[in-house]
Amino acid sequence: MTYATILLQIGWKNMADVDDNPENIATCRQFCGPCPSFSFNGLNKLPPKMLFCARGASEKPKDQIKDKGCFCPGCDIFKKYDLSGGWFCIYAKEGRK
């Protein structure tokens, strides 16, 4: 039995990358949109603007983003893609550890 087979049998799975598509942008808008960290830090003014779990962290420097909480755990995409961590605008696709 290979190592990969063992991992599959114990439930390990390859995490899928979040698709950058209009449907996911619309969902993100419902969660990043009202997030207090998003509005307080003006994250919509700098690329990638939203969908940070797919596009990576904001171009706003990490040490200039004030953490006011994260709505990602309530987002349908977070559940659908089995994401973890959240705060993708700060910590990029890996999320907060």
Ligand code: SF4
């Ligand atoms: S998980 Fe967070 S960054 Fe990703 S779509 Fe949902 S609200 Fe946006």
Ligand code: SF4
């Ligand atoms: S990634 Fe999380 S913390 Fe950042 S704006 Fe979206 S919901 Fe808020």
